[in-house]
Amino acid sequence: MFGLGRAVLAATFATLALAAPAEADPVNIRIGWSTMPGHLIPVLYSKPEILKHYGTSYTVEPVRFKGSSPQIAAMAAGEIDMAAFGALTLTLAVTNARQDVKVVADIIQDGVEGYHSETFLVRADAGINGVEDMKNKRVGTNAIGSASDTAMRAMFRKHGMEDKRDYTMVEVAFPNIPAMIDEGKLDMGTVLQPMSGQLTESGNYKVLFTAKDAIGPSQLVFLTAKADFLEENREQLQDFFEDHVRAARWFTDPANREEAVKIVADFMQQPPETLSHVFTDKDYYRDPFMVPNIATIQSGIDIAVDLGLAPRGIAVDPDYVDLSFVQEAKRRIEAEAQ
Amino acid sequence: MSGSAQNTAVPVGAEAKPASPRSRLGARRPGAFLDLGVQVGVVLALCVAWEAGARLGAINPFLLPPLTDVLARIGEDAMSGAVFVDLGLTLYRALFGFLIAAVIGIPVGILMSRSRIVRWFFDPLLSIGFPMPKVAFLPIFILWFDIYDTSKVIMVAFSCFFPIAAATYAGTTGLDKWPIWSARSFGAKEVEILWEVNLPMALPQILTGLQVALPVGMITTVVTEMLMGGRGIGGSMIMAGRFADSVGVFAGIVEIVALGFLVVKSLELVRARLLAWHPETRR
Numbered sequence: 001m002f003g004l005g006r007a008v009l010a011a012t013f014a015t016l017a018l019a020a021p022a023e024a025d026p027v028n029i030r031i032g033w034s035t036m037p038g039h040l041i042p043v044l045y046s047k048p049e050i051l052k053h054y055g056t057s058y059t060v061e062p063v064r065f066k067g068s069s070p071q072i073a074a075m076a077a078g079e080i081d082m083a084a085f086g087a088l089t090l091t092l093a094v095t096n097a098r099q100d101v102k103v104v105a106d107i108i109q110d111g112v113e114g115y116h117s118e119t120f121l122v123r124a125d126a127g128i129n130g131v132e133d134m135k136n137k138r139v140g141t142n143a144i145g146s147a148s149d150t151a152m153r154a155m156f157r158k159h160g161m162e163d164k165r166d167y168t169m170v171e172v173a174f175p176n177i178p179a180m181i182d183e184g185k186l187d188m189g190t191v192l193q194p195m196s197g198q199l200t201e202s203g204n205y206k207v208l209f210t211a212k213d214a215i216g217p218s219q220l221v222f223l224t225a226k227a228d229f230l231e232e233n234r235e236q237l238q239d240f241f242e243d244h245v246r247a248a249r250w251f252t253d254p255a256n257r258e259e260a261v262k263i264v265a266d267f268m269q270q271p272p273e274t275l276s277h278v279f280t281d282k283d284y285y286r287d288p289f290m291v292p293n294i295a296t297i298q299s300g301i302d303i304a305v306d307l308g309l310a311p312r313g314i315a316v317d318p319d320y321v322d323l324s325f326v327q328e329a330k331r332r333i334e335a336e337a338q
Numbered sequence: 339m340s341g342s343a344q345n346t347a348v349p350v351g352a353e354a355k356p357a358s359p360r361s362r363l364g365a366r367r368p369g370a371f372l373d374l375g376v377q378v379g380v381v382l383a384l385c386v387a388w389e390a391g392a393r394l395g396a397i398n399p400f401l402l403p404p405l406t407d408v409l410a411r412i413g414e415d416a417m418s419g420a421v422f423v424d425l426g427l428t429l430y431r432a433l434f435g436f437l438i439a440a441v442i443g444i445p446v447g448i449l450m451s452r453s454r455i456v457r458w459f460f461d462p463l464l465s466i467g468f469p470m471p472k473v474a475f476l477p478i479f480i481l482w483f484d485i486y487d488t489s490k491v492i493m494v495a496f497s498c499f500f501p502i503a504a505a506t507y508a509g510t511t512g513l514d515k516w517p518i519w520s521a522r523s524f525g526a527k528e529v530e531i532l533w534e535v536n537l538p539m540a541l542p543q544i545l546t547g548l549q550v551a552l553p554v555g556m557i558t559t560v561v562t563e564m565l566m567g568g569r570g571i572g573g574s575m576i577m578a579g580r581f582a583d584s585v586g587v588f589a590g591i592v593e594i595v596a597l598g599f600l601v602v603k604s605l606e607l608v609r610a611r612l613l614a615w616h617p618e619t620r621r
Contacts, residue, residue: 072582073401092581092582096400096581096583097400098398164568170566185485
């Protein structure tokens with residue numbers, strides 16, 4: 001008798017629980033990233049007082065990858081909802097992995113006037129004075145197919161050189177590239193800030209070329225999201241982007257620089273003084289409202305197709321872009337400021 | 339002459355000759371064909387399931403492209419010659435490293451069984467090194483031997499050395515004493531005993547060590563190519579993966595499967611030939 005009563009009661013509660021509004025649960029957003037401090041993704045949501053909707057509308061789960069290209073498979077397998085893509089990886093995600101994705105926000109832009117551009121360093125005493133001198137040499141790249149990798153290949157192609165035939169590309173994590181150049185195990189490699197500045201200032205290294213030299217100003221990395229994820233969670237994502245843009249603005253605000261650098265340094269387990277370039281003009285450019293530069297993304301895609309790195313091109317605008325989120329975020333933030 | 343049925347069935351004059359491998363195969367043909375048929379059937383069923391799963395949309399074609407697309411890609415690469423260059427390089431690295439390991443590992447194993455000092459030195463090294471994931475040494479080998487072939491081949495040799503040396507040591511240690519005593523009683527010298535008695539008796543176990551080491555060498559080659567880039571099947575696969583070319587990745591997998599099968603089967607044939615006198619081949 002009591003058993004039956006309990007069962008009916010349990011069934012009633014279960015029905016009520018299922019009928020409860022689903023919006024009570026925040027949407028968990030899994031975001032791929034690969035480089036710190038460039039991408040900022042793992043620290044952007046670490047300061048609750050600047051986030052209005054975290055924990056109520058959404059939560060964020062940053063997922064680290066070796067570069068932008070490994071995120072394609074993760075997205076196709078449903079392991080992440082947003083990815084930090086470059087122009088080539090966006091194209092490959094659409095053409096090869098058949099993903100319906102949208103460019104939604106800026107992450108970092110390279111070679112914008114007055115700001116840093118990715119540097120490709122050689123030892124000053126290596127006798128390498130031009131790209132032609134890289135014949136039969138070894139090149140370190142963080143991830144084949146990544147944004148900096150594409151820039152390097154474009155530069156080599158400009159000089160009639162091809163991977164495997166004229167030079168050997170080796171995947172080496174960004175932090176290990178300077179040591180391998182120093183040991184003479186690599187002849188050239190992508191060196192990020194602050195190492196790039198420190199090494200060139202030492203006089204032992206020189207910049208053979210920059211990404212800007214190779215492909216001009218570019219939208220180096222941008223946030224890309226699955227179209228169905230955007231549609232299914234539009235309302236919550238609107239709140240997310242409001243916080244995302246607000247957080248990015250807080251971090252890049254010179255008034256907060258000391259605290260922002262400390263947060264980044266703590267995450268990277270480095271002393272803050274090693275990040276002297278962060279959030280200055282020696283860092284990459286970030287749009288104040290995280291609006292990506294679609295024209296340079298398109299240009300990057302055209303270059304990648306021209307290099308034969310992608311089977312075919314795509315028209316980013318209007319098929320693979322949705323700026324409504326950052327635009328709405330901008331509207332909300334500006335309205336709040338007034 | 340015993341009166342066994344077997345002996346009475348053997349024609350006079352033929353009983354002293356062992357049956358040739360070919361005739362023995364002929365004698366087992368029905369069973370062998372059944373085995374082969376089942377094995378081929380399993381592989382074909384797997385291929386059909388793969389193709390059907392991909393074609394029917396059960397799996398995202400990026401994550402599992404149809405087998406026919408993969409085979410078509412292998413065909414294209416074969417026409418361009420790229421697949422033979424990659425396979426050749428992978429095979430060269432694997433076999434070269436394997437040979438170095440055999441040339442060093444077999445004498446070390448023999449010396450361990452014959453010299454207490456050598457055993458004292460190598461026994462702890464084998465005990466520690468055998469279960470250790472050898473590929474963990476790759477970053478060090480890159481620093482010592484650069485990123486080109488040398489470090490890849492040495493990595494393969496390093497991985498193959500332990501199973502070969504361990505198997506040789508085990509094979510040459512646990513030998514039956516009677517044949518050795520018999521050889522000594524006939525006045526054989528120690529060198530003759532080593533070559534004529536010890537090594538032939540240990541050969542099955544040494545070959546087992548080589549058969550364990552060869553796939554290890556193939557795996558190590560592909561992994562080092564994947565981690566270090568350049569040409570070779572592993573390098574091509576990682577390149578395809580980075581460019582979201584899943585057909586290229588699966589083409590690499592099928593090529594490695596085919597190459598591995600051929601190499602392992604070849605060593606099985608070598609074993610059968612070297613052990614033609616041994617009961618395991620004469621069964």
